[in-house]
Amino acid sequence: MLPKCPIVPRANGYPIVPGACGFPSPMASDSVSPSSSSDSAYDSAAYQNPNPNPNPSDKPINAIDGQLMSSLVLADSTDSVNHEEGPPSSVNEGDIVDANVLASEESDRTVMVEVDVREEEEEEVQRSEAVVVEERETGGGGGEGEVWRVNSELEVDAPDSPNSSGYAGERGTSSASSACGTGEDDICQVRDGDFVNGVVESQAVWIPGKRHVDEDDASMSWRQRKKHFFILSHSGKPIYSRHGDEHKLAGFSATLQAIISFVENGYADEANNGDRVKLVRAGKHQVVFLVKGPIYLVCISCTEEPFESLRGQLELLYGQMILILTKSVNRCFEKNPKFDMTPLLGGTDVVFSSLIHSFNWNPATFLHAYTCLPLAYPTRQAAGAILQDVADSGVLFAILMCKHKVVSLVGAQKASLHPDDMLLLSNFVMTSESFSPICLPRYNPMAFLYAYVHYLDANTYLMLLTTSSDAFYHLKECRLHIEAVLLKSNVLSEVQRSMLDGGMHVEDVPVDPSPRSGSASPHLGQHSPERVREAYTGTGGPCGLWHFMYRSIYLDQYVSSEFSSPIGTPKQQKRLHRAYQKIYASMHDKGFGPHRTQFRRDENYVLLCWVTQDFELYAAFDPLADKALAIRTCNRVCQWVKDVENEIFLLGASPFSWWGKRIEKCFAEWPVGGLIAGHLRL
Amino acid sequence: MGCASSVPDRTASRGPSSLNPGSEGANDAKNLKVKLVLLGDSGVGKSCIVLRFVRGQFDPTSKVTVGASFLSQTIALQDSTTVKFEIWDTAGQERYAALAPLYYRGAAVAVIVYDITSPESFAKAQYWVKELQKHGSPDIVMALVGNKADLQDRREVPAENGIEYAEKNGMFFIETSAKTADNINQLFEVFFVESIESCCSHMASFPLNMKLVGCVLVDLVAL
Numbered sequence: 001m002l003p004k005c006p007i008v009p010r011a012n013g014y015p016i017v018p019g020a021c022g023f024p025s026p027m028a029s030d031s032v033s034p035s036s037s038s039d040s041a042y043d044s045a046a047y048q049n050p051n052p053n054p055n056p057s058d059k060p061i062n063a064i065d066g067q068l069m070s071s072l073v074l075a076d077s078t079d080s081v082n083h084e085e086g087p088p089s090s091v092n093e094g095d096i097v098d099a100n101v102l103a104s105e106e107s108d109r110t111v112m113v114e115v116d117v118r119e120e121e122e123e124e125v126q127r128s129e130a131v132v133v134e135e136r137e138t139g140g141g142g143g144e145g146e147v148w149r150v151n152s153e154l155e156v157d158a159p160d161s162p163n164s165s166g167y168a169g170e171r172g173t174s175s176a177s178s179a180c181g182t183g184e185d186d187i188c189q190v191r192d193g194d195f196v197n198g199v200v201e202s203q204a205v206w207i208p209g210k211r212h213v214d215e216d217d218a219s220m221s222w223r224q225r226k227k228h229f230f231i232l233s234h235s236g237k238p239i240y241s242r243h244g245d246e247h248k249l250a251g252f253s254a255t256l257q258a259i260i261s262f263v264e265n266g267y268a269d270e271a272n273n274g275d276r277v278k279l280v281r282a283g284k285h286q287v288v289f290l291v292k293g294p295i296y297l298v299c300i301s302c303t304e305e306p307f308e309s310l311r312g313q314l315e316l317l318y319g320q321m322i323l324i325l326t327k328s329v330n331r332c333f334e335k336n337p338k339f340d341m342t343p344l345l346g347g348t349d350v351v352f353s354s355l356i357h358s359f360n361w362n363p364a365t366f367l368h369a370y371t372c373l374p375l376a377y378p379t380r381q382a383a384g385a386i387l388q389d390v391a392d393s394g395v396l397f398a399i400l401m402c403k404h405k406v407v408s409l410v411g412a413q414k415a416s417l418h419p420d421d422m423l424l425l426s427n428f429v430m431t432s433e434s435f436s437p438i439c440l441p442r443y444n445p446m447a448f449l450y451a452y453v454h455y456l457d458a459n460t461y462l463m464l465l466t467t468s469s470d471a472f473y474h475l476k477e478c479r480l481h482i483e484a485v486l487l488k489s490n491v492l493s494e495v496q497r498s499m500l501d502g503g504m505h506v507e508d509v510p511v512d513p514s515p516r517s518g519s520a521s522p523h524l525g526q527h528s529p530e531r532v533r534e535a536y537t538g539t540g541g542p543c544g545l546w547h548f549m550y551r552s553i554y555l556d557q558y559v560s561s562e563f564s565s566p567i568g569t570p571k572q573q574k575r576l577h578r579a580y581q582k583i584y585a586s587m588h589d590k591g592f593g594p595h596r597t598q599f600r601r602d603e604n605y606v607l608l609c610w611v612t613q614d615f616e617l618y619a620a621f622d623p624l625a626d627k628a629l630a631i632r633t634c635n636r637v638c639q640w641v642k643d644v645e646n647e648i649f650l651l652g653a654s655p656f657s658w659w660g661k662r663i664e665k666c667f668a669e670w671p672v673g674g675l676i677a678g679h680l681r682l
Numbered sequence: 683m684g685c686a687s688s689v690p691d692r693t694a695s696r697g698p699s700s701l702n703p704g705s706e707g708a709n710d711a712k713n714l715k716v717k718l719v720l721l722g723d724s725g726v727g728k729s730c731i732v733l734r735f736v737r738g739q740f741d742p743t744s745k746v747t748v749g750a751s752f753l754s755q756t757i758a759l760q761d762s763t764t765v766k767f768e769i770w771d772t773a774g775q776e777r778y779a780a781l782a783p784l785y786y787r788g789a790a791v792a793v794i795v796y797d798i799t800s801p802e803s804f805a806k807a808q809y810w811v812k813e814l815q816k817h818g819s820p821d822i823v824m825a826l827v828g829n830k831a832d833l834q835d836r837r838e839v840p841a842e843n844g845i846e847y848a849e850k851n852g853m854f855f856i857e858t859s860a861k862t863a864d865n866i867n868q869l870f871e872v873f874f875v876e877s878i879e880s881c882c883s884h885m886a887s888f889p890l891n892m893k894l895v896g897c898v899l900v901d902l903v904a905l
């Protein structure tokens with residue numbers, strides 16, 4: 001127990017007030033304009049360094065190849081089992097064969113470097129120590145001398161253990177992810193070794209925040225993570241790493257930088273404008289680079305997600321960084337290429353890790369659409385009306401959300417909010433009532449807006465965005481007004497009810513669809529008594545329908561059915577999420593026409609997807625489902641979505657995509673023809 | 683040793699009210715409003731101090747603050763006088779440093795917090811004191827708070843250093859622990875009493891025997 005030391009009482013019983021003489025005559029409280037002051041903070045934070053980074057492209061190409069090899073290809077090499085004893089040696093020859101630039105697709109500025117890795121493909125997830133040793137043996141000698149010479153030439157922080165330059169990730173197979181119950185890309189490999197056990201055990205609830213900070217590229221556990229994300233500067237300084245401590249990864253970061261510079265250098269012609277994306281394949285691993293001016297983003301993954309998906313994830317990661325700092329950070333690098341950005345991102349691990357986690361479950365991360373909380377039409381209208389009031393009083397955007405779902409959203413005049421910005425904004429965790437500068441990368445990547453956030457209950461929060469840094473008290477008043485109206489009109493209780501009831505359940509897909517103009521279409525959840533739903537538990541909806549996802553193109557919104565029994569566990573949900581993501585990528589390949597369908601059967605599901613100019617439908621069925629029935633069910637789902645569209649979508653908001661080419665078409669067709677533009681036939 | 687506290691010496695003339703009555707002008711003798719801002723390095727425990735004061739809780743997994751969060755706490759006296767603290771809990775992260783004027787502008791009270799186990803945070807506190815002396819309101823009342831006083835065995839900033847610096851700069855000084863609640867109420871009590879004194883100096887018969895106990899004001903006589 002601490003001794004209590006209360007304030008020293010004065011004669012009159014009150015503590016003493018510091019008198020005017022206590023202060024060295026302060027100047028009038030001058031308010032620094034936030035934009036300029038933040039700029040100057042960035043500027044002053046940048047210290048001058050006369051030595052910009054050496055251009056790594058001066059180095060011999062084989063040197064860089066060697067770096068590439070030792071850093072990435074080793075993904076599939078295996079660790080020395082007893083590396084404490086072994087001499088620093090042995091980069092497997094089997095892993096270092098040749099790296100050829102096989103193809104460059106200049107049209108979409110994507111460079112694919114195929115690294116041919118001679119190695120024994122190993123599908124076993126739970127490979128044993130014995131297998132590890134075997135692999136080492138097949139590796140044989142040779143090659144290592146060159147790699148080490150290369151390292152010293154590049155002056156990359158030389159790894160001091162035989163493994164530390166290697167990145168040995170886990171092979172991604174579907175069984176690998178099923179071995180991983182956490183919904184995280186953790187180590188999924190189970191060994192007799194004692195260090196893995198703690199990581200493998202499954203966690204019901206995902207807790208945001210950085211884990212494994214004690215790891216670095218020398219730790220075996222680090223190299224076995226299935227998916228890494230890195231942000232680094234063009235001079236090779238680490239900015240963010242999903243796993244492990246950034247500062248300990250300086251050497252690895254420098255290696256990545258060398259590789260990127262090498263790949264970049266080969267395509268200097270196109271390097272002048274725009275972002276560049278690269279893909280390096282190394283066995284089962286994909287290494288995707290995204291270059292955004294002085295910022296490099298890298299994903300190393302063996303999850304078998306499509307390149308386009310990983311690229312999109314890097315874009316979002318970059319967007320999240322811009323949301324926190326604005327693009328004006330680039331200026332720090334202009335002044336000093338070796339600028340260290342990590343202090344500017346202090347405390348944001350949790351923001352990045354929750355974004356990366358959402359890549360595993362949130363369809364908005366690849367659909368580029370937002371989803372609404374299902375609500376009766378008048379309820380949402382009431383919410384929209386009150387938000388509109390404040391938007392007219394100088395608020396740029398007023399957004400009422402419940403977790404990641406939108407209740408209502410209003411933008412001032414022509415302002416429209418990109419779904420990606422909404423995703424990034426709602427991912428940016430804020431406290432009960434706060435006022436913070438944020439930047440919406442798709443709205444204006446150079447400028448800060450000010451976000452007033454207030455939680456109305458545990459899940460429901462109001463965000464008011466403004467350009468004025470002085471607006472706090474005004475926004476607070478707006479909020480009080482909005483809150484009072486929402487309470488009075490029962491919007492908040494409806495929101496809570498909807499959270500409990502959920503939205504569309506596959507069990508509720510109407511079996512005999514009423515004609516569109518027919519009698520009163522059922523409201524969500526009203527035509528399905530709880531016991532009926534219960535009876536279906538374990539079998540999904542009609543004709544083996546397990547789940548569906550519907551994206552309205554004009555509205556920038558999607559709706560997905562609630563998960564139920566056949567896809568009940570987080571593990572199953574993550575697998576379906578990945579399957580959707582994959583089929584989405586394949587549907588959005590080049591040559592994408594106005595109507596396209598895909599019917600795909602594998603051991604897990606039948607996936608049916610239907611893309612038109614107006615909507616996209618993705619549906620998952622029992623793997624034994626009948627094709628004709630599945631198609632009929634998809635038509636019913638579309639009809640059902642149409643019937644309840646005013647409950648599941650926010651109609652009348654100005655979607656971002658309106659302001660493109662489609663605007664006239666959109667006005668002509670929406671809302672009447674917006675949802676169903678045809679009947680699916682295969 | 684344990685928690686220390688000190689108050690600056692009183693100067694001869696009281697001058698204008700040291701707690702400016704707040705820009706909203708809503709103050710009257712019965713309902714006082716005090717705008718208070720917490721500044722200090724990230725991780726020193728600002729959010730925990732506020733949470734302890736406002737909700738009586740301690741959250742060891744407290745999240746890093748972004749921008750600033752706003753909280754308020756109203757304290758009622760038995761004679762129905764109320765003091766409403768409007769508290770800006772600012773983010774200590776470097777990227778928000780330039781935005782601090784947004785939050786301390788117009789503040790009547792600035793609480794500058796450091797962590798007694800971190801000399802860097804003590805240096806940062808001195809930076810904030812200088813910044814406020816330069817750019818803060820001339821009337822601002824400042825308090826220097828050494829938090830995490832429960833971590834005696836890891837103490838790196840002696841209480842004397844805090845006291846000395848505070849005295850030199852005409853500040854209140856107190857050591858607190860948001861974890862054990864030690865001295866948290868005492869910290870706010872200073873401002874509470876201050877605000878009453880400065881805003882209601884006409885109330886000659888203000889009860890002297892009142893103390894804050896667990897955020898609830900009780901009449902000591904009644905205890």
Ligand SMILES: Nc1nc2c(ncn2[C@@H]2O[C@H](COP(=O)(O)OP(=O)(O)OP(=O)(O)O)[C@@H](O)[C@H]2O)c(=O)[nH]1
Pocket residue numbers: 347722723724725726727728729730731741742743744745746747748772773774775829830831832833858859860861862
């Ligand atoms: N032992 C101990 N730990 C404390 C105390 N106060 C805060 N902490 C811990 O210190 C950490 C940071 O506390 P916060 O209140 O979030 O720090 P902050 O000053 O608000 O930090 P920013 O929001 O980044 O500016 C948390 O992990 C708390 O658990 C204390 O009095 N004693």
Ligand SMILES: [Mg+2]
Pocket residue numbers: 728729730745746747771772773774
């Ligand atoms: Mg805080």
